Amino acid sequence: MASWTHKLIPTPARSVMLFVVWLLLNNSVAPVHLLAATILALAIPLITASFRDKQTPFIQWRLAFWYLLKVLGDIVLANVQVIRIVLGPNRLLRPGFVMVPLELRGALPLSILACTVSLTPGTVSAEILPYQHDPDEDVGERFLLIHVLDLSDEAALIQEIKQRYEQPLQEMFGC
Amino acid sequence: MSGIEWLIAVLVLLGAIFVLLGSVALVKLPDFYTRLHGPTKATTLGLGSLVLASMIFFNFVQNELSLQQLLIALFLFITAPVTAYMLIKAGMHQKVAALEVTKNQHLMQVSGKKPAP
Amino acid sequence: MLTQIVLVAMLLIGLSLLLNLWSLLRGSSMPDRLLALDTMYINSIALLLCYGIYGASNLHFEAALLIAMLGFVSTVAVCKFMSRGDIIE
Numbered sequence: 001m002a003s004w005t006h007k008l009i010p011t012p013a014r015s016v017m018l019f020v021v022w023l024l025l026n027n028s029v030a031p032v033h034l035l036a037a038t039i040l041a042l043a044i045p046l047i048t049a050s051f052r053d054k055q056t057p058f059i060q061w062r063l064a065f066w067y068l069l070k071v072l073g074d075i076v077l078a079n080v081q082v083i084r085i086v087l088g089p090n091r092l093l094r095p096g097f098v099m100v101p102l103e104l105r106g107a108l109p110l111s112i113l114a115c116t117v118s119l120t121p122g123t124v125s126a127e128i129l130p131y132q133h134d135p136d137e138d139v140g141e142r143f144l145l146i147h148v149l150d151l152s153d154e155a156a157l158i159q160e161i162k163q164r165y166e167q168p169l170q171e172m173f174g175c
Numbered sequence: 176m177s178g179i180e181w182l183i184a185v186l187v188l189l190g191a192i193f194v195l196l197g198s199v200a201l202v203k204l205p206d207f208y209t210r211l212h213g214p215t216k217a218t219t220l221g222l223g224s225l226v227l228a229s230m231i232f233f234n235f236v237q238n239e240l241s242l243q244q245l246l247i248a249l250f251l252f253i254t255a256p257v258t259a260y261m262l263i264k265a266g267m268h269q270k271v272a273a274l275e276v277t278k279n280q281h282l283m284q285v286s287g288k289k290p291a292p
Numbered sequence: 293m294l295t296q297i298v299l300v301a302m303l304l305i306g307l308s309l310l311l312n313l314w315s316l317l318r319g320s321s322m323p324d325r326l327l328a329l330d331t332m333y334i335n336s337i338a339l340l341l342c343y344g345i346y347g348a349s350n351l352h353f354e355a356a357l358l359i360a361m362l363g364f365v366s367t368v369a370v371c372k373f374m375s376r377g378d379i380i381e
Contacts, residue, residue, distance in 0.1 A: 086200040096278030118256030126263045184297040191301035198308035214331040254364040261371035266323040268375040
């Protein structure tokens with residue numbers, strides 16, 4: 001990409017998203033809305049450039065698409081399990097906290113992982129430890145603290161999260 | 176009633192049932208941390224199903240192109256985990272008691288403290 | 293027929309709003325009440341969506357979107373206040 005296009009559109013993905021969201025918000029593709037969407041998609045990333053963290057340079061969109069489909073499928077399928085727990089008697093509940101060691105690095109991949117864990121039933125992510133003040137600071141090994149609704153096998157759960165969600169994310173962001 | 180209307184009916188009912196289940200979980204489960212699971216998942220899924228039904232209704236029954244509802248679903252699927260994360264952090268900071276049978280309760284203390292400035 | 297089914301769905305969502313109100317009033321702790329309030333926001337969006345199908349009108353979506361945004365921002369602000377004692381540091 002030539003350097004002037006990079007200067008004009010610093011974050012192409014975000015510009016596309018702004019364009020689409022503006023059209024959805026107006027629910028029309030009339031020329032005036034297309035014009036407004038283009039102006040906003042170009043102007044907003046430029047104006048807010050100084051507020052942003054450094055963007056992850058590289059995303060494999062094909063893998064990202066499969067990941068999205070997999071997560072949507074998981075949300076639908078595994079909700080049945082939560083319904084069974086919710087409707088069953090309370091004394092059978094076995095909740096618990098679990099620390100999952102993380103190999104993933106970077107703010108965006110980590111927040112996607114935390115959101116995925118929260119949306120897939122049975123687990124809610126609570127905190128990433130230790131706290132990182134500065135994105136470039138090296139804090140050593142990090143953990144994701146999660147609350148689990150039905151904790152029977154801790155090691156298996158950690159293994160599943162790492163295999164099912166962390167590894168695809170690592171491939172996707174190349175880290 | 177045509178096939179497409181049956182599809183809408185099933186999606187609407189499924190969505191409403193999921194929303195109701197999320198609220199039942201809120202009333203029935205014993206402590207704050209388990210209660211958090213209901214609204215973040217069942218309710219979000221229910222709303223996703225309702226949004227799908229509404230989109231099918233406006234596009235195929237009313238025959239007007241309308242994808243606005245997608246925006247609501249998108250927004251909710253992004254914000255629901257963030258809300259849950261903020262809530263559980265607030266709960267741990269306020270030292271809301273967890274159920275006695277909760278395993279690894281000591282991990283709550285590790286997290287609740289404020290990071291050094 | 294579809295109208296009746298949507299009415300039943302609205303009844304179910306209304307019932308869940310009542311359950312939310314009950315847990316909001318009972319609230320054993322502050323985060324609990326906040327959770328109930330947040331669920332109430334989401335359920336009222338669901339009610340508005342059903343009402344849109346019932347009346348075959350597209351007018352309610354802006355309202356639903358506004359409720360979604362305000363609900364999210366206010367919940368996060370109160371959470372931040374509870375966990376840090378401050379909203380903007």
